[in-house]
Amino acid sequence: MKGPLFYAKILLFGEYGIIKDSKGLAIPFNSYKGALKSAQNLNGEAKKSNESLAKFYNYLANLNSTLVSFDLNELKKDIDNGMYFDSSIPQGYGVGSSGALVASIYDKYAQNKITVLENLTRDKLLALKQIFATMESFFHGKSSGLDPLNSYLSLPILINSKENIEATGIPSQKEGKGAVFLLDSEQVGETEPMVNIFMNKMKNEGFRKMISEEFAIHTDACIEDFLKGNVKSLFGNVKKLSKVVLANFKPMIPDAFHKVWENGLATNDYYLKLCGSGGGGYILGFAEDFDKAQQSLKDYKLEIVYRF
Incomplete structure (x- = not known):
């Protein structure tokens, strides 16, 4: 088993401000990425990741949320069978390591999930952001949901305010000095x-x-x-x-x-x-x-x- 890749993110502008409803701009950062994998014999980082996923499973199983439900039996079975998140995204570095993990779990186990291929209306983006905030708060205590959203969509996201976010385009890179x-x-x-x-x-x-x-x-x-x-x-x-x-x-x-x-x-x-x-x-x-x-x-x- 090997899941799709989810990328790191960089919040170019808006750290802390977005908690207080000012603007933000986040872009995917493809140099770092992660995917769900499985192995029979786990050791080192893979073992740690598997143990962390087991705790995350308990959190999701006790989530009393009307926003999202998961195929918990399947998730539990996969974790018991040695699933872990194989990631090159450095942890504690501000580039969304837990965001990529959350996105991968939602992608694989959420029921009636909002997919990337749909017409992503503002309401759908906000619903996704809310779902991801609820999931990621397991890791951070409080989450805006923005990191997993960015990782899941792999698109630049413009935050105008808490209730107004949109996928956006950024100018293409130039071979300049800056x-x-x-x-x-x-x-x-x-x-x-x-x-x-x-x-x-x-x-x-x-x-x-x-x-x-x-x-x-x-x-x-x-x-x-x-x-x-x-x-x-x-x-x-x-x-x-x-x-x-x-x-x-x-x-x-x-x-x-x-x-x-x-x-x-x-x-x-x-x-x-x-x-x-x-x-x-x-x-x-x-x-x-x-x-x-x-x-x-x-x-x-x-x-x-x-x-x-």
């Missing part, structure tokens, strides 16, 4: 503690004001520029966003990268922002001249996501 890239912090981040820090900060009126008056406005401007291919304007807005994130999201940026972040803003060689919830994993970088950014960041592992 790039969006991943910077490897070489630390694992955990989503739940980071989201808890954010929720506590949201109790502060000044922080809430900053989210709505600065963070959300710069994020929305970045998304608009990116979708329209306004590269010059995009970098101006990414710089503003990078400054706001550095000033207000310090706990989510690993300590060793505060200086690296500041250096990008000072030299304009690159601008950094959070990739997912932060706390470790990948940091997302934007550079008008990727060669320059590579020089500045020569001590770090970089990976290109998109070229301008």
Whole structure:
């Protein structure tokens, strides 16, 4: 048995903001992927994955939801027969490792599932997002459902607000000098503690004001520029966003990268922002001249996501 492939995702813009109803833009990232597989003798990562699936099964079996039902007998049988999720998606890196797993389980075991081949109306997209949020909250405590949705559809998704999401197109990549890239912090981040820090900060009126008056406005401007291919304007807005994130999201940026972040803003060689919830994993970088950014960041592992 080998299931279809489900890809990683990158939330280009909108981390944390989407929890509070501002815009977001997520794109599939095909360098990393996962699929359901089976083996008789499990060891190492496969064994761990199988044990995790058994816990996930218990969670789904006790889910009291009118949204979705599963062929639980089949799922239990497959897990007992050595099913695991074989994935190259790094965990705790902000690129949707649990999202791809959730998408694969829904795809194989959900009854009356909404398929990718249907006409995906806004209502169907919202229903899928809700189903995935319910499923993925097993892993994170609270989930927007966006990672699994992105992985399941393998399409860029534009979040206008909680109730308004759409599949979208992004400008095709060019062989230019500019790039969006991943910077490897070489630390694992955990989503739940980071989201808890954010929720506590949201109790502060000044922080809430900053989210709505600065963070959300710069994020929305970045998304608009990116979708329209306004590269010059995009970098101006990414710089503003990078400054706001550095000033207000310090706990989510690993300590060793505060200086690296500041250096990008000072030299304009690159601008950094959070990739997912932060706390470790990948940091997302934007550079008008990727060669320059590579020089500045020569001590770090970089990976290109998109070229301008």
